[in-house]
Amino acid sequence: MNNAAPHEPSATGPASAPTAGISHTLFGRLALAAIGIAALLLLINVALHFGQIHHDRLDWNIDQQFPPDKPFMPGEIYAATMAAIMDHELYTGFGWRPNDFPLWGMHVMADNNANRQLGIIIAMRETMRVFRDHLTKVSSNEYDDNLMIADTDFRNDATRWILPSAESRYRDGVRHLRAYIAGLHRTPPTSRELNQRNIELIRLLQAWMDLLGDAHANLYRTRKDDGSPVRPWDVDDYFYHAQGYAHVMYYMMQAVKREYHQSLNVKPVLSQLFDETIDPLGKAATMKPLIVMNGSPDGIFANHRRNLDAYVSEARQKMYSIREELER
DSSP states (O other), X not given: OOOOOOOOOOTTSGGGHHHHHHHHHHHHHHHHHHHXXXXXXXXXXXHHHHHHHHHTSOOOOHHHHSOXXXXXXXXXXXXXXXXXXXXXHHHSTTOOOTTOOGGGOTTSSTHHHHHHHHHHHHHHHHHHHHIIIIITOOTTOOOOHHHHHHHHHHTSOTTOOSSSOHHHHHHHHHXXXXXXXXXXXXXXXXXXXXXXXXXXXHHHHHHXXXXXXXXXXXXXXXXXXXXXXXOTTTHHHHHHHHHHXXXXXXXXXXXXXXXXXXXXXXXXXXXXXXXXXXXXXXHHHHOOOSSOOBOOTTSSSOBHHHHHHHHHHHHHHHHHHHHHHHHO
């Protein structure tokens, strides 16, 4: 009688084939899922890229809104352009991004526009401050009430989600800018007109030059304030923040050119210098690489921060030239 134990299938024999098949099938499904997720992320980023290109161009033509052959109230074009810039950020694309809910916050996906909007609101605050303190006020004259409220509204925390939300305060600021414009057309006017004095315009240019100086420093920055190096994923934040400055100045320089047309007509060189400032600001405001590269000066890859800085520095230098002409 044979008492030998029955033959057991080998672990590597035919009985393991179904297990191996399941493993290969699972691996294949995981690979397909990973490819699908990667393709979806790529698609989202491409869509955001082209969406940002469209968003960066504000549909605001001053000559159409205020035809050159028709009169306007001093301060009207300036305030209307500020309102249009802010309105565009609040109601187009994803709306106001820096204060979005954490699951879809400014560091997730559409962070480029969030950083751009942070630059925009800083430039808006400085532009608003000079408008309130200098362009519509001389010496001991009182402040314009609507401009006071609009200035306070625009200084609300850009990242505040509720109580109050940034959007609610900025919308209120836009409403008070439009109330200021309405007050210019009342009889008698209840809003303070822009005074069109060169000395006050110099204050505005100085504020803008200071912002462009900040942009220049960040576009060349290699270390953060805490001493840590600027990483590849940081460079686009500096790029879009600086671009936000340029966006505001591009449209506001056009508004100022119309507001101060009498001074510019007396000195044609000023008109030329304004155009030579507006042009690089417009190019800086609409640069949109698919990926913001940070290549070395002698490398084969682009350095988009340096490319943007060329336009920023050109605009800043032209503003210096305008200031020198105004001081003569």
